[in-house]
Amino acid sequence: MLSFTEENYLKTIYHLSDNGLKSVMTNEIAEMMETKPASVTDMIKRLAAKSLITYEKYYGVNVTKNGKSEALSIIRKHRLWETFLVAKLGFSWDEVHDVAEQLEHIQSPLLIEKLDEFLGFPSSDPHGHPIPDKHGKFHIARQILLAESTGKKASACAVKNSTPAFLQYLSKIGIYIGASVQVLEKIEFDGSLEILVDGKKKVYISREASENILVTE
Amino acid sequence: MLSFTEENYLKTIYHLSDNGLKSVMTNEIAEMMETKPASVTDMIKRLAAKSLITYEKYYGVNVTKNGKSEALSIIRKHRLWETFLVAKLGFSWDEVHDVAEQLEHIQSPLLIEKLDEFLGFPSSDPHGHPIPDKHGKFHIARQILLAESTGKKASACAVKNSTPAFLQYLSKIGIYIGASVQVLEKIEFDGSLEILVDGKKKVYISREASENILVTE
DNA sequence: AATATTTTTTAGACTTATCTAAATTTTTAT
């Protein structure tokens, strides 16, 4: 069984590896975990000893099949809890992440089975992120960055950044998962966009914001 | 903020102190926590340093007002989660304790407020134990041991022992919280009882079992 | 009141997780 800390490292490494595709470097992990590289080196040795990652000194780590499956189980729990908090307890989408960071470490397969059922086997969380099923399978819809949208009417389907500050801003300008969004004009000067939200509200958003909103066309 | 371990010690001490009434000895705590007296001595020094208990060397500890309030908050969370698991997720009463042992340590006042509301502000958990409100107030109904019942028709209102083995046994013989139970005969030889459950089922139960069932007459 | 028994505390060691500072290796730039 993994400790709380091991689970957090593994999840972070998995995310940084792009679902297990890329190698991940010590300093990246340290930055993401808000810890020191020396601590990361200690931990990756331990995770490697447990066959969750492979580690080559000075060349970073790769997630093993085993590690990927463990990571997906934690991500599944995180997203199911976030869904529960919003759908059943009336949390808003910017309030759930930190609580889910704690809840994702609860050890009880039965609990997760029952929670999944209680929620009606949701396929995505309040931020539009896919929820892996109990075998770790999930499906990502074809999606593009709003920044790359060509002006067709599209639908907001996920956020890339899920910090409270960004989510609160999105709520303020009327964007939510499922909202209709259409790029009306791209401002050459700074790459900002004028968009139409839900067919009625015109707003300007920065390039940075537009690169953190995913849409389906 | 208290660590996971500090919370567990404090809760155990509070329970052993009979809601803050009695002093609690090192060895009692060690036995209950399944740990060694030396470890307990370390921890009670730490809890005393945080003013959650008072500690007099060789004479045990007492829970402070502060400590009582912290303990009640943990107990409140434990019992709300147990109620959630049974009422919303369909757990049976013998499956919830171990999961609640983990969930009780989740730190989020908002979560507990919302969970309480979602459950309709329950006043007792699946084992008939009172759930303190957010100020730590709770009410214990007048209750006696089934072993001391005089033969009047009574109602099972709580269990003293909540181990899965005992709870499964109770379920098997038809006893649940709210069930009608009436002592028909007390067997002099070993103190066992013949009882009538829900007005229709006659069963014999041991003295020990009868001392772990609480009823209201 | 002295001795034996039980309880509790102390001392010292181990593990996990963290840090800082120094050493090493790799990468980049000249």
Next chain:
DNA sequence: ATAAAAATTTAGATAAGTCTAAAAAATATT
């Protein structure tokens, strides 16, 4: 191909929580 810079690892320290063994204090027994 060197030298400089950046990334990474190692070494050594600290804190929480645990343990065993030994010492000390309280309680029970004669």
